[in-house]
Amino acid sequence: MSHWISDPAELRERLDAAAPRVGLDTEFVRERTWWPRLALVQLSLDDGSVLLADAQAPGIPEALAPTLADAAVLKVMHSASEDLVALKRACGVLPAPLFDTQVAAGLGGIGAGVGYQRLVQELLGVSLPKGETRSDWMRRPLSPAQLEYAEDDVIHLFPLHDALEARLQALGRHDWLREDCARMVANAASDELDRWPHQSLRAAQFLDEAGQHRLLRLLRWRDAYARDTDKPRNWILDNELATTLARKPPPDRDALRRQLQATPKAPRTLADVVWEALSTPLPDEAEAPPVRNEDRDKGALRALQDSVGALSAELGLPDGVLASRRWLQSLLERQARGEAEWPGPLAGWRRRVLEPRLSALLQRAGDAPAASV
Numbered sequence: 001m002s003h004w005i006s007d008p009a010e011l012r013e014r015l016d017a018a019a020p021r022v023g024l025d026t027e028f029v030r031e032r033t034w035w036p037r038l039a040l041v042q043l044s045l046d047d048g049s050v051l052l053a054d055a056q057a058p059g060i061p062e063a064l065a066p067t068l069a070d071a072a073v074l075k076v077m078h079s080a081s082e083d084l085v086a087l088k089r090a091c092g093v094l095p096a097p098l099f100d101t102q103v104a105a106g107l108g109g110i111g112a113g114v115g116y117q118r119l120v121q122e123l124l125g126v127s128l129p130k131g132e133t134r135s136d137w138m139r140r141p142l143s144p145a146q147l148e149y150a151e152d153d154v155i156h157l158f159p160l161h162d163a164l165e166a167r168l169q170a171l172g173r174h175d176w177l178r179e180d181c182a183r184m185v186a187n188a189a190s191d192e193l194d195r196w197p198h199q200s201l202r203a204a205q206f207l208d209e210a211g212q213h214r215l216l217r218l219l220r221w222r223d224a225y226a227r228d229t230d231k232p233r234n235w236i237l238d239n240e241l242a243t244t245l246a247r248k249p250p251p252d253r254d255a256l257r258r259q260l261q262a263t264p265k266a267p268r269t270l271a272d273v274v275w276e277a278l279s280t281p282l283p284d285e286a287e288a289p290p291v292r293n294e295d296r297d298k299g300a301l302r303a304l305q306d307s308v309g310a311l312s313a314e315l316g317l318p319d320g321v322l323a324s325r326r327w328l329q330s331l332l333e334r335q336a337r338g339e340a341e342w343p344g345p346l347a348g349w350r351r352r353v354l355e356p357r358l359s360a361l362l363q364r365a366g367d368a369p370a371a372s373v
Helices: 008-015 060-069 081-091 101-107 116-124 144-155 157-171 174-189 202-206 209-229 239-247 253-261 268-279 294-315 325-336 349-367
Strands: 002-005 021-029 037-044 050-054 074-077 098-100
Touching: 002 008, 002 144, 008 050, 008 060, 021 081, 021 144, 021 157, 037 060, 037 081, 037 144, 050 060, 050 144, 060 081, 074 157, 081 174, 098 101, 098 174, 101 116, 101 157, 101 174, 116 157, 157 174, 174 349, 202 239, 209 239, 209 268, 239 268, 253 268, 294 325, 294 349, 325 349
Parallel strands: 002 050, 021 074, 074 098
Antiparallel strands: 021 037, 037 050
């Protein structure tokens, strides 16, 4: 049975005996902002009740915070990464310790990135509707269909937790899950922007070094401005225009203004700050790792993927759980720079599992002659 809660005192009272665990989910809106706007927090308790906490009601986020931060209360969630950002923004704390059922399903060999409805169907034999995923969760009152959907999103988390916990314990992988979930919480705790945002754009590999530096300047400025003004980054400057300006920069400020005026959805009113960002070198841009040419890396990357795929099959892990293509590409880039550390997702238990298989391949990749971009 679900309870709608807009009174912080009632929420605190109901959560006082929440240990040893709560099921947790959120509904938020992010289409027009950088930061997610928390609308609703759903919590399931061991007594079978479901709390639907109105996050727009004064005091509700603050009333949630002690339970979220309580190390004695396990927070069971599904695909929690965006929910973590929404909760940190609204409540000032993050839910830890965390048990993410989507991550657990991957490590348990069920599937990578499995959705909540599919997982409930597969493990519990319960079919859930998908009806309200694009609802307006900021409106009040919520419709009966929205309330039912919100309740469904947490009512099955405990049975999923029990089934997945038993599976991981039998496989000896519970520590893997604990490590992955702790990293997810740590990532959400960091407000730092990506230091090298140009690395994620495929178009960057076709720019020369100076062009890559210009793109880095624009994207660093864009992301910081979007965060500070709470706007989606592409509302400020989209990737295509940033790459165009980096590839062939206008000769002066007036030429930039004319180019922005002629470009749909360009930041025309920000011409002066865009010019400053484009033309002002960053103090650390000489340290920027060059964007690797994917064609040049293709053979080495394929060899790594094949080895990881074979090991995943041996361990009964779905494709992408042990190491995604993007993680392996990052590993190759670090190897080429002579860095000993492995990228965050591949550190810890993944490195211990993978290094005996990949060390020789990485050595050969590191010894291969570099080519110009």
